[in-house]
Amino acid sequence: MSNEFPHSHLLGVEELSSKDITAILDLSESYISLNRKKDKKKTILKGLTLINLFFENSTRTRTSFELAGKRLGADVINMQVSSSSVQKGETLLDTAATLNAMHPDFITVRHPDSGAVNLLAKKVNCSIINAGDGSHEHPTQALLDALTIRRRLGKIRGLTIAICGDIMHSRVARSNITLLKTMGAKIRIIAPPTLMPACPEILGADECFYNMSEGLKNVDVVMMLRLQQERMSGTYIPSEKEYFHFYGLDKSKLSNAKKNALIMHPGPMNRGIEIDSELADDINRSVILEQVEYGVAVRQAILELLAERIKND
Numbered sequence: 001m002s003n004e005f006p007h008s009h010l011l012g013v014e015e016l017s018s019k020d021i022t023a024i025l026d027l028s029e030s031y032i033s034l035n036r037k038k039d040k041k042k043t044i045l046k047g048l049t050l051i052n053l054f055f056e057n058s059t060r061t062r063t064s065f066e067l068a069g070k071r072l073g074a075d076v077i078n079m080q081v082s083s084s085s086v087q088k089g090e091t092l093l094d095t096a097a098t099l100n101a102m103h104p105d106f107i108t109v110r111h112p113d114s115g116a117v118n119l120l121a122k123k124v125n126c127s128i129i130n131a132g133d134g135s136h137e138h139p140t141q142a143l144l145d146a147l148t149i150r151r152r153l154g155k156i157r158g159l160t161i162a163i164c165g166d167i168m169h170s171r172v173a174r175s176n177i178t179l180l181k182t183m184g185a186k187i188r189i190i191a192p193p194t195l196m197p198a199c200p201e202i203l204g205a206d207e208c209f210y211n212m213s214e215g216l217k218n219v220d221v222v223m224m225l226r227l228q229q230e231r232m233s234g235t236y237i238p239s240e241k242e243y244f245h246f247y248g249l250d251k252s253k254l255s256n257a258k259k260n261a262l263i264m265h266p267g268p269m270n271r272g273i274e275i276d277s278e279l280a281d282d283i284n285r286s287v288i289l290e291q292v293e294y295g296v297a298v299r300q301a302i303l304e305l306l307a308e309r310i311k312n313d
């Protein structure tokens, strides 16, 4: 098993090969079935401890890791730390040393600074899972998005996927571009000029658009992003109304995509700003709640694969 998944941490998707990604997605499938049963419990993490260390707010990611750990039999502790009250670098390393002394087996970390999770991984003896660091990476989000696409459309290779909105501040966009490219998809990024990085080509997308209707032409998947206000200093959009008019997903813009194109959003959604409420709730096109469901399964699969290495060490 350790040959199948040769990693001690999950810090980003950049370190994952297509074989690693396929192994995670395949294992996640079995957890989707298990999670739909009455008895969802397994004991493969019995005796192991998982700490969820969150320096930023989270609803679905933290709950999802907590459920994943508990359903696999781990002891799970949640720590919500305020990052504004103290100097961040010092807090992170102090917290890491303190937690490390308690012998956890996994720590999932969310932090507002890009690179903070990689730094922490160097200071502890357990497996670190990146639950989102600044605008850098959110690997489990990209894995659950890939799983959602693969289940709905039967494949990833050859699909054209548009990622739209606040590309500049989005770790979801970065992780998805890398992962979906590794799996053979063609990626378009669409944003207003103020929310597109200065050199979009370094993100690795195939095409870059500033006009939503043009960018959505014939795509298989439309992935919307949240406006990451907490990472913005200054004004990036004229008004929410105008943003919705030009970059919010509505029926008219969506009509450029393929007839059955999927609608995705990582949440939390700003309805009427990034996406029209009717489309977000369209049970035939929107897979937003499937993304949430599969998030638990993907995190169970990651924990299982990392645990194999812990047991074999």
Ligand code: ASP
Pocket (backbone or CB within 6 Å): 132, 138, 141, 171, 172, 225, 226, 228, 266, 267, 268
């Ligand atoms: N939940 C995702 C994240 O933590 C997306 C978002 O917050 O917009 O990056």
